[in-house]
Amino acid sequence: MKPVIGLIPLVDKERESYWMLPGYMTGISRAGGIPVMLPLEMDDSDIRQTAVALDGFLFTGGHDVSPSLYNENKLPECGPVCPQRDHLEQRLFACAREMDKPVLGICRGLQMINVLLGGTLFQDIPSQTNSNVEHHGKPPYDRPVHKISVIQGTPLFDLCGSTMNVNSYHHQSIKKLAERLTAMACAEDNIVEAVYDREARFLWAVQFHPEFAYRTDPDSLKIFEAFVNACC
Numbered sequence: 001m002k003p004v005i006g007l008i009p010l011v012d013k014e015r016e017s018y019w020m021l022p023g024y025m026t027g028i029s030r031a032g033g034i035p036v037m038l039p040l041e042m043d044d045s046d047i048r049q050t051a052v053a054l055d056g057f058l059f060t061g062g063h064d065v066s067p068s069l070y071n072e073n074k075l076p077e078c079g080p081v082c083p084q085r086d087h088l089e090q091r092l093f094a095c096a097r098e099m100d101k102p103v104l105g106i107c108r109g110l111q112m113i114n115v116l117l118g119g120t121l122f123q124d125i126p127s128q129t130n131s132n133v134e135h136h137g138k139p140p141y142d143r144p145v146h147k148i149s150v151i152q153g154t155p156l157f158d159l160c161g162s163t164m165n166v167n168s169y170h171h172q173s174i175k176k177l178a179e180r181l182t183a184m185a186c187a188e189d190n191i192v193e194a195v196y197d198r199e200a201r202f203l204w205a206v207q208f209h210p211e212f213a214y215r216t217d218p219d220s221l222k223i224f225e226a227f228v229n230a231c232c
């Protein structure tokens, strides 16, 4: 039996639509899982039942995390937020943790997981840091934009080796890393690009975008495969 993996929906407020980037789904399929997009709004008991029913969860990219979740006021440079996603992710993450179900976070997913475990974010890298690494790359998004150094002793190092060339499409990043998380990779400006929880069955998150790159970048496919295998 293939594992069935729930994906947090993306939200287009202008079109009053939920949507999905194909790469999140085709990447999971290619790695041997069955992806399903979750509803945006569920009550607590439905979220719990969903967490029981599915084998793993992909926390997708999207809106900026509401700064109120890490007790900061929203700066002008912070982008639009999505309270319904914040709510769903908060509840679903708590259930997944309790049941030790595998979770993979991508971009906003990494940021949200860090916040839900007690970390904080840079609301805007260009205005809050003196980084001169290009993190906000332009299309096509399957091309590498910057290098990251992978930390020895982490599972990402075992999977992909000491350096990776990754795509990058984010203006926020981890400021204070949650205590429960361990950094797996950093860019040259020390921005955290991958994390995991060493106590969990599988809780990984990356700041780059394997969903855009897995067709051409073997490392991106390996990340999907590691996640799907953990869900089996």
Ligand SMILES: [Mn+2]
Pocket: 134, 135, 146, 167, 168, 169, 170, 187, 193, 207, 208
């Ligand atoms: Mn980056």
